[in-house]
Amino acid sequence: MKNFKKRTVSLAGLAAAAFITAGCASVAVTGDAIERNTAQALGLNPGTFTISNRADEGVKTTYNVDTQAGRRYSCYVTGTVSVMGRVVSDAVCTELAGGRGQARATPAPAAAPAAAPACNALLKAAGRCQ
Numbered sequence: 435m436k437n438f439k440k441r442t443v444s445l446a447g448l449a450a451a452a453f454i455t456a457g458c459a460s461v462a463v464t465g466d467a468i469e470r471n472t473a474q475a476l477g478l479n480p481g482t483f484t485i486s487n488r489a490d491e492g493v494k495t496t497y498n499v500d501t502q503a504g505r506r507y508s509c510y511v512t513g514t515v516s517v518m519g520r521v522v523s524d525a526v527c528t529e530l531a532g533g534r535g536q537a538r539a540t541p542a543p544a545a546a547p548a549a550a551p552a553c554n555a556l557l558k559a560a561g562r563c564q
Contacts, residue, residue, distance in 0.1 A: 462513030463495045467522040471511055472499055475525040499527065506530045 465485070473480045478501060488497040493514055499507040509527035513520065553563035 462515045462520045463511055463522050468497065468511060471522060471525040472509055475527050476507065
């Protein structure tokens with residue numbers, strides 16, 4: 435009977451600890467996970483960029499990335515700890531302009547001129563082609 439109580443208390447303590455840390459990105463998101471997921475998201479090799487300004491906010495971790503090529507990104511991942519272990523999302527990154535913290539505006543590509551529709555009986559009846 436004593437062993438049963440010890441196991442119950444141990445399992446309850448373990449479950450409580452898992453519940454308390456389940457929503458904490460600081461526990462779930464390791465530096466290695468950030469580097470690996472960021473490298474994959476940006477198409478870079480691990481070790482070819484620097485991670486700075488990490489901030490853990492609930493389940494979200496935000497950080498900046500500076501590449502050797504001089505590009506700067508603002509990124510985030512989310513992470514939790516569950517019964518299955520640590521779960522960290524893919525990195526989501528936005529390139530910043532000139533390292534000043536402003537998002538770079540990329541002009542939309544110019545739309546190709548619309549090709550003239552082929553003339554058929556319906557278009558002729560609608561007066562849309564000659």
